[in-house]
Amino acid sequence: AGVFTLDPGFTSTASCESQITFIDGEEGVLLHRGYPIDQLAEQSGYLEVCYLLLNGELPTGSQFKNFAREITQHTLLHTQMDRFFDGFRRDSHPMAMLTGTVGAMSAFYPSSMDSADPEERRLASIRLIAKMPTLAARVYKYSIGQPFVNPRNDLSYAENFLRMCFSVPAEDYKISPTLAKAMDRFFILHADHEQNASTSTVRLAGSSGAHPYAAVAAGVACLWGPSHGGANEACLNMLHEIGSVDRIPEFIARAKDKEDPFRLMGFGHRVYKNYDPRAKVMQETAHEVLNELGIKDTPILKVAMELEKIALEDEYFVEKKLYPNVDFYSGIILDAMGFPTEMFTVLFALARTVGWVSQLNEMIDDPTQRIGRPRQIYTGAPLRDFKPVSERG
Ligand code: CMC
Incomplete structure (x- = not known):
């Protein structure tokens, strides 16, 4: 048996070399083939x-x-x-x-x-x-x-x-x-x-x-899954669930409570510890779409805007560097366009296909390419002898 490095969730292991996309999560930079x-x-x-x-x-x-x-x-x-x-x-x-x-x-x-x-x-x-x-x-x-x-x-x-x-x-x-x-x-x-x-x-x-x-x-x-592409759907469902601005503190408190599995959907990112650069553009686009459609001051929008403000100022979110991510604004755009929430992740998949x-x-x-085969650190039972069922008590 070899000795392997344990890296749950791959937070420190690069799985490949790539020339396609560069991300600097600390600075909030995303480049495709060098272009911002x-x-x-x-x-x-x-x-x-x-x-x-x-x-x-x-x-x-x-x-x-x-x-x-x-x-x-x-x-x-x-x-x-x-x-x-x-x-x-x-x-x-x-x-x-x-x-x-x-x-x-x-x-x-x-x-x-x-x-x-x-x-x-x-x-x-x-x-x-x-x-x-x-x-x-x-x-x-x-x-x-x-x-x-x-x-x-x-x-x-x-x-x-x-x-x-x-x-x-x-x-x-x-x-x-x-x-x-x-x-x-x-x-x-x-x-x-x-x-x-x-x-x-x-x-x-x-x-x-x-x-x-x-x-x-x-x-x-x-x-x-809701931790990945499903977050846009989960985020809009959450905004509906919150429903009105006066209920936001209750949900913020739940997000901070370690006993409660609830998370503020559309906030946080594994790599970005700064504003998600995609979220900025998405936010501007959301305003253009809402203007075009003459949508303003809906309960969902009020909740979204207030939630964004509170989360950007709240100590917990600031300390953990939980900024709004791309899914926070995309749901608002897709909803305004007339897509039902269950379709949101389908649209993400369509776009991500390329x-x-x-x-x-x-x-x-890549000439060095081999079949991907992660290893593990075995923590199960040591070697033992099989007993027929009649001898197992
Ligand atoms: N609400 C409340 N607390 C949070 C949140 C959140 N949205 N995100 C992270 N935290 C806390 C978490 O509890 C942990 O606290 P502690 O250190 O005290 O245990 C700390 O922040 C670090 O979180 P983590 O789960 O260790 O971080 P991760 O890198 O494993 O998870 C994430 C990243 C995106 C899955 C997570 O931030 C999350 O669940 N966000 C909500 C779902 C979401 O919006 N996902 C879309 C990601 S962007 C689109 C995409 O690329 O798919």
Whole structure:
């Protein structure tokens, strides 16, 4: 038996070398391929960021045109995929449907299994990014009992997604440029975040040579939990539960109480011990969306604003460096846009797909790559002899 270092939750172990995303948690810095997240969110578009994450450089004009065209050409799902939905109850959690259907897609593209062929890998990346919005919109439509809406090639990535979610047979969704921009920004802000739990899951699943869609399905499953991607849903549910500003102190007290498992959702981060740089942009975007929709002073908003203020000043939160994270504001935006809370994590998964795929590709390209195989420190029974049941008393 070897001697291993115990590192529960991987707080001090780097699992890989990576050139994709840099985070300085103390300073609140997030860079993709060297570019600051706020510059990307404010000046770029999601597909441009996808290209950057996948290829390492921003595209030239013609590279971008080709990339965007190729994504657009792959947005349709195999019609057989629609059959999978019929097997789900209408009240299934959207993340349950997404986990299942992303995994099911691996059956339609068996050649993607050939990771030695760069063209197959490129196509798998394009297909996953292109089909995820179509799949996510179907998950939503199925859950509300409405017919599926197919993608339209003349729309942008974010516009197309909003239309597939919100158009009904009698009325095509009227796309607001402000909302489409906010959706695109939400996608950019969730595109990658180095070796978080779901990305590490995708790398670990992919390290065995599993099908890339199956590895991404593993990432979707991991993202679901409230400590990770599920926090945006949990945060909005919490704001509803608090309900009014006068109840905030009670919840703050619960968050501080070590006997109470309750945590303030949307606060704290494993890596950021400063303001989450994504949260800043998300906060500005939330204001733009609310202005556009003429929403102000709702009970949820009042609770959110007051909670943010109190938490930023409260000794417990200041001392533990628990700042609002990206999920604190994203829920407010998605709620205002009309998405039900159960869909929030699905939208996170859609946006994170490019990160998962880029990290998976980087791992496969790494000549030192081996199957991921953590070890353990065994604390169980020592060697002992088996006794037949008749002798066990
Ligand atoms: N409310 C109250 N106390 C908290 C919170 C919170 N939201 N977050 C951390 N703490 C306390 C925790 O009790 C612990 O206290 P002590 O040192 O006295 O035991 C201390 O702060 C450190 O917390 P931890 O659990 O050891 O930190 P972690 O790095 O393991 O957890 C976290 C990080 C994000 C899971 C945690 O902060 C949390 O549960 N936050 C709420 C859920 C959430 O918003 N998650 C979204 C993360 S951002 C999106 C993403 O990347 O997925």
